[in-house]
Amino acid sequence: MSKLTPPLPKFLRPAPRKPESDEAPGNGAAPGRADKLREEAGEKAGEVVGWLDERSGISPILRANLYRKVPKGTNWFYTLGSATLFAFVSQAVTGVFLAMYYEPDTSRAYESAAHITNEVFLGELVRGMHRWGSTVMIILIFLHMARTFVFGAYKYPREIQWLIGVVLLVLTLAMGLTGYLLPFDQRSFWATTVAVNLNASAPILGPYIADFMRGGSEFGAASLARFYALHMLLIPGLIAALIGAHLYLVAKLGTTAPPWLKADKKALGKESV
Amino acid sequence: MADKPPETSKRKPRYTLDEGAAGAFEGETVTRRRFMTGGALAVGGIATAAFGLPALGFALGPQFEDGTPDRWQDMGPESDFSDSAYVPRVMNVVADAGEAGKSTVYIRKFNSTRDDKRNDDLPYVAISTRCAHLGCPVRYIQASKRFVCPCHGGVYDFEGKVEGGPPVRPLDRFYTRVREGRVEIGERFSLNSELRRFSTRDPSNHLDGLWQYLYPARPST
Numbered sequence: 001m002s003k004l005t006p007p008l009p010k011f012l013r014p015a016p017r018k019p020e021s022d023e024a025p026g027n028g029a030a031p032g033r034a035d036k037l038r039e040e041a042g043e044k045a046g047e048v049v050g051w052l053d054e055r056s057g058i059s060p061i062l063r064a065n066l067y068r069k070v071p072k073g074t075n076w077f078y079t080l081g082s083a084t085l086f087a088f089v090s091q092a093v094t095g096v097f098l099a100m101y102y103e104p105d106t107s108r109a110y111e112s113a114a115h116i117t118n119e120v121f122l123g124e125l126v127r128g129m130h131r132w133g134s135t136v137m138i139i140l141i142f143l144h145m146a147r148t149f150v151f152g153a154y155k156y157p158r159e160i161q162w163l164i165g166v167v168l169l170v171l172t173l174a175m176g177l178t179g180y181l182l183p184f185d186q187r188s189f190w191a192t193t194v195a196v197n198l199n200a201s202a203p204i205l206g207p208y209i210a211d212f213m214r215g216g217s218e219f220g221a222a223s224l225a226r227f228y229a230l231h232m233l234l235i236p237g238l239i240a241a242l243i244g245a246h247l248y249l250v251a252k253l254g255t256t257a258p259p260w261l262k263a264d265k266k267a268l269g270k271e272s273v
Numbered sequence: 274m275a276d277k278p279p280e281t282s283k284r285k286p287r288y289t290l291d292e293g294a295a296g297a298f299e300g301e302t303v304t305r306r307r308f309m310t311g312g313a314l315a316v317g318g319i320a321t322a323a324f325g326l327p328a329l330g331f332a333l334g335p336q337f338e339d340g341t342p343d344r345w346q347d348m349g350p351e352s353d354f355s356d357s358a359y360v361p362r363v364m365n366v367v368a369d370a371g372e373a374g375k376s377t378v379y380i381r382k383f384n385s386t387r388d389d390k391r392n393d394d395l396p397y398v399a400i401s402t403r404c405a406h407l408g409c410p411v412r413y414i415q416a417s418k419r420f421v422c423p424c425h426g427g428v429y430d431f432e433g434k435v436e437g438g439p440p441v442r443p444l445d446r447f448y449t450r451v452r453e454g455r456v457e458i459g460e461r462f463s464l465n466s467e468l469r470r471f472s473t474r475d476p477s478n479h480l481d482g483l484w485q486y487l488y489p490a491r492p493s494t
Contacts, residue, residue: 107371189373190409194424197407201477203487208336210475216335217473217493220367220374 005060006067014042064251071257072264077151078255080144085243087137091175092236094130102182104228106221109184134176141169153256161249164242171239178231184224192227193219337492345450345457348380354397354456356382359413364447364458377402378447378458379413379420388432389468397449399458400433405440408476420444434466441479442466461494 018035053059070078101120103112116123145165148154154162181192196219200210215222289297294304348362359379367374379400383393392398400420402410409424419436420429428437433444443466448459463471465480471490474480478488 106373184373190424194407194409197476200475201407204489207475207478207488207491211336211491211493212333214335216367217339217475217491218367218374220370222335224373 005064006069008063009067014046068251068254070255071261073258073261074255075258077147080140080147081250084137084140084144085247087133087140088239088243091130091133091137092240094126094133095232095236097126098130099232104182104225106184106224109182109224113183113185134179138172138176141172145169151256152259158249158253158256161246161253164246164249168239168242168246171235171242175231175235175239178227178235181224181227182231189219192223196223335493339493343460345452345459348378348399348456348458351451351454351456354380354382356384356387358415359400361413377410380449380456380458391468392446392470395446395449396451397456397458398432399447399449401445401447401461403445403476405435405442405444405463405476406438411444432468433464434468441477441484442474442481443468445473 049059098116101112101116101123103109113127116127118124148162148165177192177195180195181188196210196213199213200206202209211217213223213226214220215226286292287302289301289304290299292304297304346364348364354360359381361377361379363375364378365374366376379402381398383396383398385393388398400413402412402420404411404422404424404427406422406425406427409422411420411422411427411429413420418431420433421427422438422440426438427435427440429440429444430436433446435441435443443464445461445463447461450457450459461473463474463478463480465471465485467481471480471485473494474488474490479485480488
């Protein structure tokens with residue numbers, strides 16, 4: 001175990017042994033029985049944890065990530081990344097459950113979406129969470145990005161994190177675009193038609209990109225299935241993988257101190273100042 | 274610079290034997306380790322390509338096939354149409370997409386005194402409702418004899434030429450013919466501002482002057 005691994009937090013450390021005493025004060029019937037049981041249970045739990053740890057070596061990794069030191073001055077703005085992650089997880093979970101009722105077929109999509117809202121138990125709530133959650137996620141991403149920019153947290157050595165974050169932003173916007181079509185009502189149909197034709201307006205390559213999005217030259221059955229597959233499988237998979245890389249770098253490099261914090265000269269040592 | 278060692282002394286020896294590789298053979302130029310590494314990479318590459326290329330072709334296939342219906346669609350008897358007013362009809366733009374594959378088309382007789390001579394080979398004028406700006410559905414307003422788009426305010430005149438707003442070219446049309454007294458419409462085509470015909474382009478694609486070369490015809494139309 002490296003020296004950098006933080007020590008176990010207080011509540012996980014084994015308690016020091018109590019001084020032996022034959023008579024518990026004020027309790028004559030079973031002296032220290034509850035204490036003994038508690039101790040035994042603690043030992044058993046410790047055994048299970050030890051068994052897992054011996055085989056996976058997870059404890060130092062978890063300890064390094066959960067109990068690592070953060071810079072002085074860390075504040076609520078630093079929770080925006082976690083908030084975005086939470087929004088993504090909530091989108092993923094509600095999305096999976098919506099997919100249990102949704103049918104990506106041009107003649108069934110609208111009816112199945114209406115069925116979710118009007119008939120399925122709590123369907124309106126789950127669909128609403130997914131629909132509003134998408135907006136919340138995009139707002140949170142921009143706030144997270146603004147925090148990173150204003151605090152200068154994109155600078156050396158965190159450039160890769162910034163770049164991955166930009167790709168994640170674009171992918172999330174692509175999620176918004178592909179998801180907008182799925183209710184398949186008039187608004188989503190025409191909005192997506194306009195969005196695809198906007199892509200077609202780029203010279204030379206544009207019409208080909210539009211053909212790829214539609215799965216042909218006209219908006220039809222293939223287009224809805226395509227948007228559904230992109231929205232369900234390809235883009236979320238990419239987002240999850242990139243979030244993994246983003247978090248790995250956070251764990252490796254740590255967070256930046258806020259820019260208004262002066263270097264602690266005492267901590268740096270007199271000779272290095 | 275002058276005491277730079279001669280080039281030949283830096284070059285890797287041609288034979289593994291000269292390199293002093295363990296178990297080298299006489300005349301061998303590639304070590305077995307190197308050969309195995311290359312072989313494993315090559316086999317992995319072939320295996321990846323074996324599923325990757327067909328999958329990619331599968332996803333990109335529709336780019337290269339014409340998915341628009343090539344049959345002629347019956348739009349009603351000739352007596353339904355005049356050369357002074359458009360009659361709306363419902364047509365299939367894409368097969369097998371149900372209601373979503375249908376669209377409105379505005380049809381009138383070709384007016385030889387009023388219409389541009391360029392398209393006088395088509396007996397009827399069938400105007401597509403797909404706006405040439407970004408593809409919203411335009412509506413014909415008889416009182417003003419104009420097509421109007423609800424999305425971004427594109428306005429077209431009686432012939433479908435742009436009169437205002439953002440559209441970059443006139444409204445698309447369909448080929449027309451008459452069979453046994455009934456009007457039929459066929460494939461879609463696009464027009465530039467002089468009503469010269471082009472194969473179908475996407476909305477937003479310019480077709481005038483040099484622009485037409487930036488938006489070439491593509492295999493899917």
